[in-house]
Amino acid sequence: MGRKRLITDSYPVVKRREGPAGHSKGELAPELGEEPQPRDEEEAELELLRQFDLAWQYGPCTGITRLQRWCRAKQMGLEPPPEVWQVLKTHPGDPRFQCSLWHLYPL
């Protein structure tokens, strides 16, 4: 007997051809050289913002935007890191930057 009939048998089988080095994403790298660097920087900035969210000194982070939380911490004299404000100012309107870590969860 063959193997059990799976629902995926009704779909055509498509196998991706692996590149010689084993990675298929690496093809784009030599053509557009700037992409990985901004991504790394962005990742570093997002990581900075995530650490700001998780810092307990500035109060709860859910339900308010990071900018609101930073301004509240500033008004209360808690001296939040100015780098966070710089990052928030350079990416206005981007929900990955502006909203807190848990904004996808209701309340």
Added chain:
Amino acid sequence: MFSEQAAQRAHTLLSPPSANNATFARVPVATYTNSSQPFRLGERSFSRQYAHIYATRLIQMRPFLENRAQQHWGSGVGVKKLCELQPEEKCCVVGTLFKAMPLQPSILREVSEEIIPPVSAFQHNLLPQPPRSKYIHPDDELVLEDELQRIKLKGTIDVSKLVTGTVLAVFGSVRDDGKFLVEDYCFADLAPQKPAPPLDTDRFVLLVSGLGLGGGGGESLLGTQLLVDVVTGQLGDEGEQCSAAHVSRVILAGNLLSHSTQSRDSINKAKYLTKKTQAASVEAVKMLDEILLQLSASVPVDVMPGEFDPTNYTLPQQPLHPCMFPLATAYSTLQLVTNPYQATIDGVRFLGTSGQNVSDIFRYSSMEDHLEILEWTLRVRHISPTAPDTLGCYPFYKTDPFIFPECPHVYFCGNTPSFGSKIIRGPEDQTVLLVTVPDFSATQTACLVNLRSLACQPISFSGFGAEDDDLGGLGLGP
């Protein structure tokens, strides 16, 4: 003082009409500023948790408490966080109190479907708890919470008196059982106060609360009309009219409508029975509009909403909408203000509420006297510590507006069972007049505050009712 002034003038009633009529100009309000801006809400968003209020409350109050702790227990006392506590080491901790009360009404307990026999005597799983006047119990426990941890408290701390949400500093040490043994504790005490400029003439502010319109009782309507007549100078001799001209402002502190206007029987009835009936509050608001028209034609009036008034339920209650008072809003002397109301009248700072904060603390604390509770809120430096826990509150996130930024000169609360007034002193020579304004529909009493001497006097209006047997004493009986 009011009636003594009145008695000094010559009697002019019961005399033939005179050619010239005496006129009394009302004392002008020299300076008035409404500082209730922190209690005004613009865009409201309820998609936030209440953790923000508690966090900002603790962060804002921490410096005050650390100062007081150093004043009480010496400047060398170590103020530590709960995570830094070492066993058996005496130190001071600042945090928010939480009182675990088994009798506290809990919606989860009400809707829980467990039919397991209750473990403790006071778990009613099947029936909702009937409303009680006090929810305290000898088994209540106090827990201190700071930003990261919580710890149970035991020792010389009055569990029944304190309520959830108070920020305080405790001095003691943590024991082996994990509880903190309290030796002493202190509150933030009174905020700094700017001295009031001295006044040269007597000026009065009339505080009334609990008019209770729409309640169906004719007694209180007579009292209300007498009040309006006295203030507008239509009652009494020239002496009384002269004294009434010294009343520079009237503050109506909440519960303008009666509790019975809130009855929701029409919800349970069928639609065809209730189609043409109006809500009871509509008629009551019309009566209120007429009373406010008479008052605001003569004196500046500030109207604060209360528990039964048509505005939002959560604190801070927003001002009543001017569309409900088409007649009275024609006068600019009518001011519709928020529930915790703050204003500076002739240099004297007034701060007051309609009484929801004090009655909520009354329910969850062993303190019996409303005046004592009012003083306690001032000493704790917070208008309503139970606010998000048992009293509805807007989810603030930036600041907690109920913390006293500075100490008022007159601090009042409305809708208390009886009149009371007291002058208290603070540690930095602050002087505050505390006034508990009684419910007018029950007691027919209002309060007159003298701005020059910061003294308060009750003034009561009563008519002879059918059940009064005082008529016998007047010699009118058979």
